[in-house]
Amino acid sequence: MLQVRNLSVSFGSTDVLSEISFDLKRGEIVGLLGESGSGKSTLALALLRVLPSDARVSGSITFDGRDLFTLSERQMRRLRGAAISIIFQEPGLALNPVLRVGTQITEVLRAHNSWSRRRLRDEAAALLAQVELPDVNRIFNSYPHELSGGEAQRVLIAQALVCSPALVIADEPTASLDSTIQAEILALLVKLRREKNLSLLFITHNPALLVNFADWVIVMCRGQIVEQGAVPAIFRRPVHEFTQALVSSMNARAMGGSVGI
Amino acid sequence: MTSPSASVARVEASTAPLLRLRGLTKTYRQRHLWREDRPIHALENINLEIPAASAFALVGESGSGKSTLAMCIAQLEALDAGEVWFKQKQLTGLSSDELRHQRAKIQLIFQSSALALNPRFTTIEAVTEPLEIQGSAERSQQREIALECMRLTGLTPELAQQRILTLSGGQRQRLAIARALTLSPELLMFDESFSGLDLIVQAQVLRLLASLQKSRSLTYLLITHDLSLVIGFASHLAVMQSGRIVESGAVSEVLAHPQHAHTQALIAAMPKWPTLQAAESGA
Numbered sequence: 001m002l003q004v005r006n007l008s009v010s011f012g013s014t015d016v017l018s019e020i021s022f023d024l025k026r027g028e029i030v031g032l033l034g035e036s037g038s039g040k041s042t043l044a045l046a047l048l049r050v051l052p053s054d055a056r057v058s059g060s061i062t063f064d065g066r067d068l069f070t071l072s073e074r075q076m077r078r079l080r081g082a083a084i085s086i087i088f089q090e091p092g093l094a095l096n097p098v099l100r101v102g103t104q105i106t107e108v109l110r111a112h113n114s115w116s117r118r119r120l121r122d123e124a125a126a127l128l129a130q131v132e133l134p135d136v137n138r139i140f141n142s143y144p145h146e147l148s149g150g151e152a153q154r155v156l157i158a159q160a161l162v163c164s165p166a167l168v169i170a171d172e173p174t175a176s177l178d179s180t181i182q183a184e185i186l187a188l189l190v191k192l193r194r195e196k197n198l199s200l201l202f203i204t205h206n207p208a209l210l211v212n213f214a215d216w217v218i219v220m221c222r223g224q225i226v227e228q229g230a231v232p233a234i235f236r237r238p239v240h241e242f243t244q245a246l247v248s249s250m251n252a253r254a255m256g257g258s259v260g261i
Numbered sequence: 262m263t264s265p266s267a268s269v270a271r272v273e274a275s276t277a278p279l280l281r282l283r284g285l286t287k288t289y290r291q292r293h294l295w296r297e298d299r300p301i302h303a304l305e306n307i308n309l310e311i312p313a314a315s316a317f318a319l320v321g322e323s324g325s326g327k328s329t330l331a332m333c334i335a336q337l338e339a340l341d342a343g344e345v346w347f348k349q350k351q352l353t354g355l356s357s358d359e360l361r362h363q364r365a366k367i368q369l370i371f372q373s374s375a376l377a378l379n380p381r382f383t384t385i386e387a388v389t390e391p392l393e394i395q396g397s398a399e400r401s402q403q404r405e406i407a408l409e410c411m412r413l414t415g416l417t418p419e420l421a422q423q424r425i426l427t428l429s430g431g432q433r434q435r436l437a438i439a440r441a442l443t444l445s446p447e448l449l450m451f452d453e454s455f456s457g458l459d460l461i462v463q464a465q466v467l468r469l470l471a472s473l474q475k476s477r478s479l480t481y482l483l484i485t486h487d488l489s490l491v492i493g494f495a496s497h498l499a500v501m502q503s504g505r506i507v508e509s510g511a512v513s514e515v516l517a518h519p520q521h522a523h524t525q526a527l528i529a530a531m532p533k534w535p536t537l538q539a540a541e542s543g544a
Contacts, residue, residue: 035459036430149323178322178486183530205459208489208532249464253489 001026001199002047002167007059009042009051016042017223020059026166029193029200031210031231033246034220040203043220044169047201048084049076064166082112082163089172091152095144101128101155102140108162127158132188150181157188161196169201174209186213207235207250219243277348278310279448279480280334285343287329287504303329305504307343311497313447316474316481318491318512320527321501327484330501331450334482335369336360347448365395368441372453378425378433378440384411385421388440395444410439414469431462435469442473450482455490467494488531492516500524 002024009017017039024030034040045051047061049068061068063084068076088094096104105124109115115123128136131154144152153173160168170189174182186209193200202214210217210231217234219227219242226240238244285307291299303326311317321327332338334345336352345352352363371377378387388407392398398406408418414435420428428436434454441449455463471494473479483495491498491512498516499509500523508521519525 035461178530179488179532180322180526180530183532206532207460211533245461249461252464253493 001064003060003062004047005060005062007043007046007061008057009039009046010056011052011054015223016055017046020225022218022225022228024167024199024201026199027193027197028216029190029202029214031207031214031217032201032203032220033205033207033210033217035205035242037222038220039223040220041171044086044171044201044203047167047169048080048086050080078112081108081160081165083165084167084169085160085163085165086169086171087153087156087160087173089175091149091156091173091176092144094156095152097144099143100140101142101144101147105140105155105159105162108159112163127161128155130161130192131155131158133158149177150184153177153181153185154188157185157192161192164196165198167199167201169203171203172205173202175204182209189213207246211235219246277313279313279315279348280309280311280482281344281346282307282309282334283344283346284308285330285333285345286341287326287333287338288341302504304333304340304343307504307506309499309506309509311448311480311482313480314474314478315497316483316495317497317499318483318485318495319499319501320485320488320491321523322486322527324503325501326504327501328452329504331369331452331482331484334450335364335367337369361395365391365397365444366446367448367450368444368446369450369452370437370441370454373457378437380424380426382425383422384416384425384428384436387425387436388443391440391443397444406443407439410442411436413442413473414439415465430458431466434458434462434466438466438469442477445477446479448480448482450484452484453486456485456487463490470494486527488516488527500527 005021007017007020008015020043032040032043042051046057051057057069063079071079095101102121102124105127106120109120109123125136125140128139133139133151133154139147139151139155147155156173174185177185189200190213192198202210204210214231216230217228218225219234219240221240221242227234227238227243234243235247238247285304287304289301289303291301293299307330319327319330329338333340336345340353343353347363347367350363352360355363382390385404385407388411389403392403392406408421411418411421416432416435416439420432425433425436437454455466458466470481474481481495483491485491495512497510498512499506500515500521501507502523508515508519508524515524516528519528
C-alpha cells in the first residue's frame with residue numbers, strides 16, 4: 001500500500017533523512033524505533049507532505065499506486081486525513097484550546113463531507129464512542145483543558161479516524177501518559193486495526209512498547225534505517241550497534257524480571 | 262530475588278531512617294467563580310520511613326500526590342498537618358535560615374531539567390550557583406567543587422563554558438545532578454527526572470546514580486509512574502493513589518505479590534520486555 005524509496009530530506013547542509021526505503025502493507029502495525037533526533041518525526045511529516053518549505057526532498061513515496069510528490073496541493077489535501085492521518089505526541093498541545101472537542105471533530109468531518117449539521121454531530125459522537133470514551137456528551141461539550149491526558153489522546157485518535165484513513169501515523173502517542181493509560185491506548189489501537197483493517201506506523205523510542213504490539217519494526221539512527229525486520233528477530237539478534245545498545249539497556253532494566261513478572 | 266538483595270541488606274543494617282514522615286496532609290482548593298470551592302486532597306495522612314543509603318521508589322498515576330509529597334518533604338510547599346523528620350530534626354516550623362541550612366542536604370531534581378535550569382547560564386555557572394547561595398565555600402574553591410561534581414557525572418571540563426542551551430537532554434540531566442551534588446546532599450529526590458530521556462541515556466544516568474550512591478552513601482527517592490525504571494534500581498517501593506499510600510515494601514516483594522488493586526493494575530500495564538528475554542534464553 002505504501003512504498004517509500006530512497007527518501008532523503010535535508011535542511012540546509014544537514015541531512016535529516018538519507019535513503020529511506022520501506023514498504024507497508026494494509027493492516028500492518030509497524031514500529032518506527034529510534035532516539036530523539038534520529039529523523040522519525042521528519043519521516044512522518046514527509047509522508048503527509050507537510051515538511052517546512054526550506055526542506056530539500058528527493059526519492060519517492062507511493063501510496064496506493066500514486067506518487068505523492070507528483071500530486072497537486074489540492075489533491076494532497078484530499079488525501080490528508082482521508083487516506084493518511086496522524087496522531088501527534090502531546091495530546092494537550094495538538095488540540096485547539098479555545099474550541100470545544102465536538103467542534104474540532106465536526107470540523108474535520110465538514111472539510112471532507114457535505115453533511116447536515118445533525119448528521120455531522122451524530123457521526124462525531126459515534127467516533128467518540130468508538131475510541132471508548134465513556135461519557136460522550138460530556139466530552140463533546142468539553143474544552144481540551146477539561147480532559148485528562150488519556151481522554152485527550154482518545155479524542156486525537158478519534159479525530160485521526162474521522163475519514164476512515166487506510167494509514168494512521170502515530171508519533172509517540174503515549175509518551176506523555178501514565179503506564180496504565182498507555183496500555184489502554186495500545187489496546188485501543190490494536191482493536192481499531194482489527195475492526196477497520198488499517199495500517200499503523202507507530203513511532204516510539206521505547207522498544208518494550210512494540211514487543212506485543214507491532215508486526216515488524218524499522219530501527220532508525222541518525223536519519224538512516226539501520227535495521228528492519230520482524231519484532232522478535234530484531235530484538236533477539238540485533239545486528240546494528242545502536243539496536244544492540246538499546247536491547248542491552250532494556251535487558252539490564254528487565255533484570256528484575258527474575259522476581260516473576 | 263537475586264539482584265536487589267545486596268541493597269536490602271544494607272538498608273536493614275542501618276536502623277535509623279534518614280527521613281521519617283508522620284501523618285502528612287495537604288489539601289488544595291480548586292477555586293471557582295460561581296461554584297463552591299472544591300477541596301483536592303493531595304496528601305492524606307502519609308506515614309513513611311526512608312532508610313539511609315537506600316533507593317526508595319514512589320510510584321502512582323498522575324494526580325496521585327507524588328510530586329506534592331516531594332515538594333512537602335523539601336519544604337517548598339507548606340503542610341496542613343504532619344511532621345517531616347530529617348535525621349533527628351523536624352523540618353516543619355523551622356525558620357527560613359535554619360531551613361536553608363537543611364535544604365542543602367535535600368535536593369530535588371525536577372522532571373524536565375531543560376526547563377529547570379536557567380538557559381542563559383553557562384554550565385559552570387549553573388553548577389556553582391547553589392554554592393554561592395549557600396555561601397558554603399571560598400570563591401576559588403567553588404569552581405573546583407563544581408568541576409569535580411561535573412566530572413563525577415561524566416561532564417568534561419571543556420563543557421564548562423558552554424551555554425546550557427547547547428547541551429543535549431542527557432547532558433542537561435547530568436548537569437542537574439551535578440548541580441544537586443555540589444552541596445553534598447544526603448537525600449536526592451528525582452521527580453520523573455528521567456521520563457524525557459532516550460532509553461540508552463536513561464540507562465547511563467541510572468548506572469551513574471548507582472555508582473554515586475556507593476561512593477557517597479546517598480539516599481534516593483525516585484518518583485515515577487514507570488515501574489520498569491524501579492526494578493533493578495530501587496530497593497523499596499511505595500504505591501500512591503489519590504493522596505494515600507496504598508502499598509509499600511521491598512520492591513521484589515511488592516512486585517511478586519501485589520496486594521492492592523492499583524499496584525496490580527500498574528504491574529499489568531508495564532510493557533512486557535522480560536517475556537522476550539525468556540524467549541531468548543529458551544531459544
